[in-house]
Structures are given as C-alpha cells and as structure tokens.
Amino acid sequence: MNPKTPKESAVEMTEMVLPNDTNYLGNLLGGRLMHWIDIAAALAAMKHSGRVCVTASVDEINFFEPIKLSHVVKLYASVNRAFKTSMEIGVKVFREDPLNGTIAHTSTAYLTFVAIDQYGKPLPVPQLIPVTDDEKRRYDEALFRRDQRLKNRELKKQAEEKKEEKK
Numbered sequence: 001m002n003p004k005t006p007k008e009s010a011v012e013m014t015e016m017v018l019p020n021d022t023n024y025l026g027n028l029l030g031g032r033l034m035h036w037i038d039i040a041a042a043l044a045a046m047k048h049s050g051r052v053c054v055t056a057s058v059d060e061i062n063f064f065e066p067i068k069l070s071h072v073v074k075l076y077a078s079v080n081r082a083f084k085t086s087m088e089i090g091v092k093v094f095r096e097d098p099l100n101g102t103i104a105h106t107s108t109a110y111l112t113f114v115a116i117d118q119y120g121k122p123l124p125v126p127q128l129i130p131v132t133d134d135e136k137r138r139y140d141e142a143l144f145r146r147d148q149r150l151k152n153r154e155l156k157k158q159a160e161e162k163k164e165e166k167k
C-alpha cells in the first residue's frame with residue numbers, strides 16, 4: 001500500500017442551517033453538528049484507506065460559539081495519522097454568516113475510524129506522510145491522543161470485568 005499525504009483525502013463539506021436543524025432559540029442542535037462531523041470524517045477515512053470505515057470513537061467535542069439558523073457551516077476533515085488499521089481524523093468546524101461574511105471557528109473534533117472488510121474485520125490502511133508544518137504537528141499530537149484513548153479503553157475494560165466478577 002502506497003503512503004498518502006493528508007491533502008489526498010482532505011474533505012471540505014458545506015451545510016446550511018435550516019429550521020429543522022435548530023432548537024427553540026434558533027441555534028443549531030449539537031447532535032446535528034456531530035452527525036455532520038461524523039460524515040465529513042468518514043469520507044476522509046474512506047478516501048485515505050479506499051475501504052469501508054466505521055467510527056471506533058469520538059473524543060470530547062466542545063462547542064465554542066452558537067451556530068444560528070441560516071448560517072453556513074463549513075467542515076474541514078483530514079487524516080492526522082494512520083496506524084495499523086485505524087486512523088485519527090481531525091475535523092475543524094467554522095460558521096459563516098452569508099449576509100455579512102463573518103466567520104468563526106466553532107469546534108474541533110478528533111475521531112478514530114477503522115477500515116473493515118465485509119465481515120467487520122479490521123484491515124490495514126496506508127501510512128500517512130505529513131508534509132506541511134501543521135500536518136507534522138497534528139501527526140505528532142495524534143500519537144499522544146491515541147495513547148490516551150487506548151489507556152481509557154483498557155481502564156473501562158478492567159472496570160467492566162470487575163463488575164462482572166461481582167455479579
């Protein structure tokens with residue numbers, strides 16, 4: 001498998017906030033934004049790996065600013081790092097007011113996707129070659145986040161095992 005650069009699988013997605021996407025205050029629902037984040041990240045993972053990919057985990061997502069009815073939402077997704085069968089995808093979200101052109105960064109999310117075969121078995125993915133300084137920084141940071149995720153996963157597993165023993 002030939003290594004790929006982040007640019008080769010980068011995704012730019014544009015959505016407009018419609019009434020059905022909002023709460024009573026006219027703000028975009030967090031769940032709708034998470035759905036768009038998941039879609040943008042899934043597309044980047046599938047472009048990088050050339051495989052069907054599933055979401056394995058989503059790190060904590062913060063919403064820095066509200067996004068309002070009629071705003072445009074721009075999502076930029078790219079692969080930060082590829083491991084054996086998994087990839088960390090970073091998604092940056094911006095809101096844009098189409099009437100005055102103001103733009104604000106509203107969220108950043110990190111998701112882990114795994115490439116799978118038709119039986120759901122994980123498959124190897126091509127390695128990622130970061131090129132720009134930003135890509136290299138994200139590549140380095142992704143390793144730290146992966147270690148944290150795997151540690152959390154192990155702790156949860158141990159807690160579940162203890163619960164089972166008590167039953």
Ligand SMILES: CC(C)(COP(=O)(O)OP(=O)(O)OC[C@H]1O[C@@H](n2cnc3c(N)ncnc32)[C@H](O)[C@@H]1OP(=O)(O)O)[C@@H](O)C(=O)NCCC(=O)NCCS
Nearest residue numbers: 054055056057083084085086087112114116120122149153
């Ligand atoms: C994700 C999934 C394929 C992993 O399968 P698994 O049998 O646990 O596989 P493994 O333990 O061998 O892990 C495979 C890879 O996934 C990674 N992974 C598994 N769970 C993870 C988690 N919670 N967070 C981050 N990475 C995870 C592993 O680190 C490993 O990565 P690597 O090969 O790059 O080192 C499996 O758990 C699954 O199908 N989950 C449901 C996915 C889904 O349906 N998502 C949609 C939301 S409902």
